Amino acid sequence: MKFEFSENMKNIKPSEIRALLKYIHMPGMISFGGGLPNPETFPDEELKNILNDIMENYAASALQYGQTDGLPELKEQLTGYLKADENISVSPENIMITTGSQQALYALPIVFANRGDYGIIEAPTYVGMISSLNANGIKSTSIDLDENGMKTDELxxxxxxxxxxxxxxxxxxTIPTFQNPAGYTMPLDRRKHLLELAEQYNIPIIEDNPYGDLRYSGKKLPTLKSMDNNGLVTYLGTFSKIMAPGLRTGFTVSQPEVLTEFNKLKQALDLATDSLSQYIAYEYIRKGIIYKQIPKTIELYKKKRDIMLEALDDDMKNATWSRPDGGMFLWVQLPKEMNALKMLERAIANKVAYVTGSAFYHNDPELNTMRLNFTYSGDEEIKDGIKRLAKTIEEEKASL
Incomplete structure (x- = not known):
């Protein structure tokens, strides 16, 4: 049979990041490409105990279909966690549990926009939002970043x-804290300016905060949601970076009328987030494990960030890079005449991988950029990988 596929599918491109995951398992390969949390941060023993408790006490519910908007007990726990962690004061009716935060990134543009409408994004920005825009026929206008995140004057x-x-x-x-892919953090004055503009022009904000708990230096800044007095901000969070990504549990915090529309769409997407993962997240917060695990993750990742920055300082001559206060990534800019996508083949031959910066632009990509992940690789691998990358860049530059 000759299949005919929809026009929609022509706009959906395969993820460069997902494609790079295959290189992780190549012999001798050092990959800075994926956005993978380090397995050392997974609370294995605690999750085993939680699972045993769930099977003993909640098995009938945990293995059954759940409510579309999420497990009530988890939503109740999240109200306390959000208040303690980010000073966000909400009720359970303001929370929807999602299948990872990516589900919200797919759904919210559909909730807010029609095909052909415009959303405003950062340049560069997270590929998950770009995929959503492409899949749903939504246009974008991009606002440049500097070392302080989105340029709100340009906005x-x-x-x-x-x-x-x-x-x-x-x-x-926007991803105002430890932005993916660049690692930049938006200072307080820009956060206030962004909220003022959103109110002035009556535009909702989608604040994505998957890395906010992973701060290694600098002063904690308030989330946009915690500063929002007018119901402008829809906030996205996830357990992927602070518990385990394989459980695919995220949450959206917004006005009830927004979540009502989201609920209708989620029914069509998956009926409900899986109940077992929600019970695990519920017990993870209720037992206080989350508050013990995050400092352990920070300790590991801070060390790895510092190792990568020191290696770049020592070995990298033909590039500049961000110096993030947290998160999982830093952003490398090569000389203007270089093309990181064309250079990737040489990098793979040298047994080092990265994600090209062009993957993070919806329009007008900067070809001389790349994103590096510092959380997954071993300490010595980070040092060796940066040496290989520096060698690759020197070879590529010499060939131009």
């Missing part, structure tokens, strides 16, 4: 221009 100018053209963007998507 203000863009909003004025769009208003003059009678174009109203339907949402603003």
């Amino acid at each position: 203000e100018d863009r909003l004025k221009t769009m208003r003059s053209m009678n174009i109203k963007p339907k949402f603003i998507y």
Whole structure:
């Protein structure tokens, strides 16, 4: 049979990051490409005990279909966690449990925008949002980053221009803390400015905060949601970086009317997030394990970040890079004449992998950029991998 596929599928590109995962298992390969948490951070013994408790006390519910908006007990626990962790004061009715935060990234643009509408994103930004925009036929206008995250002055100018053209963007998507892929953090004055602009132009904000708990240096900053007095911000969180990514449990915090629309869409996507994972997350918070595990993760990742930065300082001559206060990634910029995508073949031959920066742009990619992950590789692998990468860059530059 000759299959005919929809026009929608022509707009959906395979993930470069997912494709790179195959290189992790090549003999001798050092990969900085994936966004993988380190398995050393998985609380194995605690999760074994939690599973035993669940099977003993909640098996009938944990193995059954659940409510679309999530396990009530988990939502109740999340209200306390959000208040303690990010000073976000909400009720359970403000929370929806999702199948990873990626589900919310797919669904919320559909909730807020029609095909052909515009959303505002950062450049570069997380590939999961780019995939959602492509899949749902939503256009974007991109706001550049500097070392302080989204340039809100540029955003203000863009909003004025769009208003003059009678174009109203339907949402603003941002990762203000330890941005993926760049690692930058938006300072307080820009956060306030962003909220002021969203209120002035009546545009909802989607705040993605998967890395907020992973701070290794600098002062903790308030989330946009905690500063939001007008119901402008929809906040995304996940257990993937602070418990285990394989459980695929995330959560969305928003106004009830937003979650009502999301609920209708989620029914079509998966009926409900799996109950067992939700019970695990519930016990993870209820037993206080989350508050003990995060400092252990921070200790491991801080060391790895510092090793990578020191290796870059020692070995990298033909590039500049971000110096993130937290998260999992840093951003490398090569000389303008270089193309990181073309260089990837040489890098693979030298047994080192990265994600090309062009994967993180919806429009007008900067080809001389790359993202490096520092959380997954071993300490010596980080040092050796940076040496291989520096050698690759020197070879590529010499060949131009």
